[in-house]
Amino acid sequence: MAERVIPLLETRGFGQTMRRDAWWGQPLLTFVILGAFVVYATWAAFQGEHYEYGPYLSPFYSPLLFGAGPHSWFGPWARPAWWPGALPFSAALLILWAPGGFRFTCYYYRGAYYKAFWADPPSCAVGEPRKKYLGEHSFPLILQNVHRYFLYLALLFLVVLTYDVWVAMWFTDPATGAQRFGIGVGTLVLATNLVLLFGYTFGCHSLRHLVGGRLDQFSRHPGQAKVYGAACRLNGHHMRWAWGSLFSVALADLYVRLLSMGVITDWRIL
Amino acid sequence: MATATFRIWRGDSGGGAFRDYPTEVSEGMVVLDAVHRVQAEQAGDLAVRWNCKAGKCGSCSAEINGKPRLMCMTRLDTLNLGEPVTVEPLKAFPQIRDLVTDVSWNYEVKKKIKRFKPRPPDAADGTWRMQQAEVDRVQEFRKCIECYLCQDVCHILRDHHLHDAFIGPRFLLYNAALEMHPLDNEDRLQSLKDREGIGYCNITGCCTKVCPEHITITENAIIPLKERVVDRFYDPITRLFRMLR
Ligand code: SF4
Ligand code: SF4
Ligand code: FES
Ligand code: FES
Numbered sequence: 001m002a003e004r005v006i007p008l009l010e011t012r013g014f015g016q017t018m019r020r021d022a023w024w025g026q027p028l029l030t031f032v033i034l035g036a037f038v039v040y041a042t043w044a045a046f047q048g049e050h051y052e053y054g055p056y057l058s059p060f061y062s063p064l065l066f067g068a069g070p071h072s073w074f075g076p077w078a079r080p081a082w083w084p085g086a087l088p089f090s091a092a093l094l095i096l097w098a099p100g101g102f103r104f105t106c107y108y109y110r111g112a113y114y115k116a117f118w119a120d121p122p123s124c125a126v127g128e129p130r131k132k133y134l135g136e137h138s139f140p141l142i143l144q145n146v147h148r149y150f151l152y153l154a155l156l157f158l159v160v161l162t163y164d165v166w167v168a169m170w171f172t173d174p175a176t177g178a179q180r181f182g183i184g185v186g187t188l189v190l191a192t193n194l195v196l197l198f199g200y201t202f203g204c205h206s207l208r209h210l211v212g213g214r215l216d217q218f219s220r221h222p223g224q225a226k227v228y229g230a231a232c233r234l235n236g237h238h239m240r241w242a243w244g245s246l247f248s249v250a251l252a253d254l255y256v257r258l259l260s261m262g263v264i265t266d267w268r269i270l
Numbered sequence: 271m272a273t274a275t276f277r278i279w280r281g282d283s284g285g286g287a288f289r290d291y292p293t294e295v296s297e298g299m300v301v302l303d304a305v306h307r308v309q310a311e312q313a314g315d316l317a318v319r320w321n322c323k324a325g326k327c328g329s330c331s332a333e334i335n336g337k338p339r340l341m342c343m344t345r346l347d348t349l350n351l352g353e354p355v356t357v358e359p360l361k362a363f364p365q366i367r368d369l370v371t372d373v374s375w376n377y378e379v380k381k382k383i384k385r386f387k388p389r390p391p392d393a394a395d396g397t398w399r400m401q402q403a404e405v406d407r408v409q410e411f412r413k414c415i416e417c418y419l420c421q422d423v424c425h426i427l428r429d430h431h432l433h434d435a436f437i438g439p440r441f442l443l444y445n446a447a448l449e450m451h452p453l454d455n456e457d458r459l460q461s462l463k464d465r466e467g468i469g470y471c472n473i474t475g476c477c478t479k480v481c482p483e484h485i486t487i488t489e490n491a492i493i494p495l496k497e498r499v500v501d502r503f504y505d506p507i508t509r510l511f512r513m514l515r
Contacts, residue, residue, distance in 0.1 A: 012361075110473055124480070146504075205493045213497065216449075216451065218401065
């Protein structure tokens with residue numbers, strides 16, 4: 001762009017900065033929390049058991065395509081014939097790539113993990129470890145642009161998770177075997193998770209673009225302008241929704257897991 | 271009166287060093303006041319650029335304790351005066367002298383961005399009609415005072431020196447103001463993607479953090495532009511729809 005070479009002051013080396021504040025605090029926190037989540041989610045996804053309890057189903061395993069329990073869509077547990085023999089099989093592995101990909105390509109998480117996991121930059125106005133930089137301009141990170149397709153999948157997952165919360169309100173009476181409406185702590189756990197996931201998904205930048213952001217003349221589309229306004233309000237707090245729903249989804253799995261393992265007992269409210 | 275030390279970078283493009291200037295400070299002072307006092311009392315040749323002293327001209331950009339900020343809007347009572355306050359020039363542009371850098375690259379970049387091109391007038395008298403709701407969005411972007419603090423903090427310019435390939439957050443913002451304008455008919459997506467390098471931005475949000483006008487550069491300007499670029503170039507389904515229409 002510029003015609004002349006720009007003699008800049010010497011670029012600072014990795015981690016060098018004149019900042020006096022704890023600039024490493026936020027990226028470190030991101031590293032620890034996001035890292036812990038990835039480790040836990042991977043571990044939980046490979047377990048292949050303790051993902052359902054009564055009417056509750058762990059969000060990591062929903063939709064449950066194959067499984068022995070009542071939540072299964074296509075009947076009993078079956079390892080698909082095409083599944084490579086050496087790989088451990090778990091029903092979560094069939095579906096977890098979709099919500100995982102949604103989060104991985106989320107604009108907010110991208111900005112956060114480029115800093116925390118790749119030090120590009122380690123923090124604002126702090127020197128970087130590498131000279132070469134491609135950004136999202138070329139392969140591989142240009143692939144982040146598929147985010148909107150993961151959004152479409154995430155919207156389908158919301159439908160499934162809404163159904164799961166509905167199912168989590170119907171308990172089987174052990175005496176008669178009949179279904180009875182009820183609410184347990186697990187119902188609330190799953191419902192809270194659903195609300196947070198709705199807030200996260202509906203504040204997505206790609207959704208905000210889709211429902212109206214792509215327009216220039218809102219006066220010609222008053223309906224879309226309203227929806228766009230609502231998406232903007234959620235989008236303004238996208239970071240909070242992102243963290244809130246990250247915690248809730250892991251906690252929901254943990255809650256169901258501990259119930260199923262018999263470590264804790266569910267408390268019926270209604 | 272209390273005394274505080276200002277560690278000011280002195281030098282030119284050939285090199286330089288920090289020098290300590292202990293000076294008297296009083297209530298209500300900002301960093302620019304202190305720099306002026308140093309200039310008046312101890313270093314008459316200290317080069318510093320400023321104009322309005324009200325956070326509106328965008329001239330007094332510098333790095334204070336390592337953070338890109340306006341000197342005239344940084345009150346001393348927000349800093350720890352128990353240790354020297356460092357004041358340095360911007361890092362993403364060539365140095366002229368002391369606190370003054372050559373920001374002319376920015377003006378060259380701006381000249382190449384496609385101008386505002388309004389659609390044909392709406393009324394016979396040659397005027398247009400638009401609604402407040404549709405200009406609200408671009409009004410945020412027009413608060414920019416061109417201080418270039420965002421350009422300075424952006425690691426693509428600051429650390430990777432990709433001035434030839436990337437126009438920086440200020441001019442992505444400028445593009446957004448034009449591109450989302452309800453009357454504008456110009457198409458800037460191709461140049462955004464190619465010549466202006468929007469893909470380089472990795473949305474780390476540092477530009478938004480330093481903007482003295484509190485413009486949400488990353489979320490409200492850059493990401494929506496990235497989405498428009500995806501519509502045009504990277505989304506096969508939208509492309510298909512466009513072809514069928
Ligand atoms: S968000 Fe993009 S433009 Fe802003 S500082 Fe980060 S990389 Fe630069
Ligand atoms: S966008 Fe903000 S930081 Fe960037 S030049 Fe304009 S006012 Fe300064
Ligand atoms: S931008 Fe975060 S979910 Fe789409
Ligand atoms: S002197 Fe004008 S912005 Fe500081």
